[in-house]
Amino acid sequence: MEEEEAPGPPDEPKRRHQLRRRALAVELRGEFDRRLLAGEEVGSLARAFGIEPWYAQRRAKRVLSRVQKGGEVSPFLSSFHEVEDDMTPMQYACCLLGGRVRPLRNGYYVLDGFQAGPKEVTRAANRVLREKGLAEIPYPGLTPLYR
Known part of the structure; x- marks a missing residue:
C-alpha cells in the first residue's frame, strides 16, 4: 500500500526571513571613519572590521558626503x-x-x-x-x- 506523507514543515520556509545585517558596532564607527578619511579602501575596511561590503560602502558614502558638505564628521x-x-x-x-x-x-x-x-x-x-x-x-x- 501507499505510504502517506506526514504533514510537517516543508523543506523550504514559505516566508522569506530577513537576514541580519552585519553592521558596524557603535564603538568602532569613529575608527572606521578615521581610517576611511586617511585613504584606506572600502573593501579592505570591510574585511578589517568584519562587516558586509555593501554596509561599508553605504557608511563610506555617508561619511564622505558629510565631509563634502563641510560639516563635522563626528x-x-x-x-x-x-x-x-x-x-x-x-x-x-x-x-x-x-x-x-x-x-x-x-x-x-x-x-x-x-x-x-x-x-x-x-x-x-x-x-x-x-x-x-x-x-x-x-x-x-x-x-x-x-x-
Missing part, C-alpha cells in the same frame, strides 16, 4: 585645536579627551576602557582643562552653572 573625531563655539558641553568634552572616549548607545560612553556616563566624561575633561589652566566645562553637579 564630535569624537575632532582634535583639541578644532574646537568650535557651537559645540555642546559633551561634544567639547569628547573633543578634549580624543581617543580616550568612545560613544555607546543611550548617552553612555567608554572612557579609558570602562563604561562611563556623561558626568564621568565631563569630570575627566575638566581634569584636562584644569591641568592646562583653562576654564572648566559647566555641568550640573560638577561645577556651578551660575557664578
Whole structure:
C-alpha cells in the first residue's frame, strides 16, 4: 500500500526571513571613519572590521558626503585645536579627551576602557582643562552653572 506523507514543515520556509545585517558596532564607527578619511579602501575596511561590503560602502558614502558638505564628521573625531563655539558641553568634552572616549548607545560612553556616563566624561575633561589652566566645562553637579 501507499505510504502517506506526514504533514510537517516543508523543506523550504514559505516566508522569506530577513537576514541580519552585519553592521558596524557603535564603538568602532569613529575608527572606521578615521581610517576611511586617511585613504584606506572600502573593501579592505570591510574585511578589517568584519562587516558586509555593501554596509561599508553605504557608511563610506555617508561619511564622505558629510565631509563634502563641510560639516563635522563626528564630535569624537575632532582634535583639541578644532574646537568650535557651537559645540555642546559633551561634544567639547569628547573633543578634549580624543581617543580616550568612545560613544555607546543611550548617552553612555567608554572612557579609558570602562563604561562611563556623561558626568564621568565631563569630570575627566575638566581634569584636562584644569591641568592646562583653562576654564572648566559647566555641568550640573560638577561645577556651578551660575557664578
